[in-house]
Amino acid sequence: MTPAQIGHVRRSFALVAPIAPQAAALFYDNLFTADPNLRRLFQGNMAQQGDRLMNMIAAAVELLEEPDALLPALRKLGTRHVNYGVRDEHYATVGAALLKTLKRGLGEAYTDDVHAAWVALYGVVSKTMMDAARNAPAAQAA
Ligand code: HEM
Numbered sequence: 001m002t003p004a005q006i007g008h009v010r011r012s013f014a015l016v017a018p019i020a021p022q023a024a025a026l027f028y029d030n031l032f033t034a035d036p037n038l039r040r041l042f043q044g045n046m047a048q049q050g051d052r053l054m055n056m057i058a059a060a061v062e063l064l065e066e067p068d069a070l071l072p073a074l075r076k077l078g079t080r081h082v083n084y085g086v087r088d089e090h091y092a093t094v095g096a097a098l099l100k101t102l103k104r105g106l107g108e109a110y111t112d113d114v115h116a117a118w119v120a121l122y123g124v125v126s127k128t129m130m131d132a133a134r135n136a137p138a139a140q141a142a
Contacts, residue, residue: 001064001117001120001121001124004113004117005113005116005117005120005121006064006065006117008113008114008116008117008118009061009064009114009117009118009121010061010064012102012106012109012110012114012117012118013057013058013061015105015106015109016102016105016106017054017058019105020050020051020054021047021050021051021054022105023054023101023105024047024049024050024051024053024054025046025047025050026101026104026105027050027053027097027098027101028042028046028049028050028097030097030100030101031093031094031097034093034096034097035090035093038090038093041084041085041086056077059073060074060121060125061121064121071128074125074128074129074132075128075129075131075132076132077129077132078128078129078130078131078132078133078136079132079133079136081129081133082133082136086133088130088133091126091129091130094126095119095122095126098118098122099115099118099119099122102114102118103115
């Protein structure tokens with residue numbers, strides 16, 4: 001990601017952070033509307049799950065310039081997602097739901113540049129997670 005994209009992601013996420021619980025709820029609403037089958041993968045409390053998701057995005061946004069810290073955490077997260085029943089094709093659905101949520105939450109602040117910056121961020125995050133999932137030990141992937 002370019003420094004300008006990192007700036008766009010940080011500034012726009014700062015606008016969403018104060019409404020994180022609502023943004024998370026809207027995200028899951030968008031996600032389960034896009035693919036109702038995904039609902040069954042989530043077994044925990046959805047408010048708590050929403051918190052974790054927003055915290056992880058916040059951590060990624062913080063650590064964009066520290067790949068040595070960010071990438072290992074994302075690899076572990078990707079491996080854990082294999083055990084949650086998550087498959088490669090789900091990442092596109094989640095990415096689309098995330099962008100839709102940001103667009104709605106940010107309103108006019110969701111410019112083309114902001115959109116492109118989030119596409120880049122989600123690309124890095126999801127690719128790192130999927131690569132790790134593919135290389136997960138067979139027992140975990142089964
Ligand atoms: C940018 C990509 C993603 C991020 C940052 C993310 C983040 C997280 C976090 C932080 C957790 C909490 C548990 C843990 O840390 O292991 C979690 C759990 C989970 N995620 Fe994701 N996730 C992503 C992509 C996906 C995708 C593509 C799916 C597919 C639908 C998914 C489905 C789940 C499920 C089913 C759980 C477990 C829920 C439960 O325990 O009931 N995630 N995710």
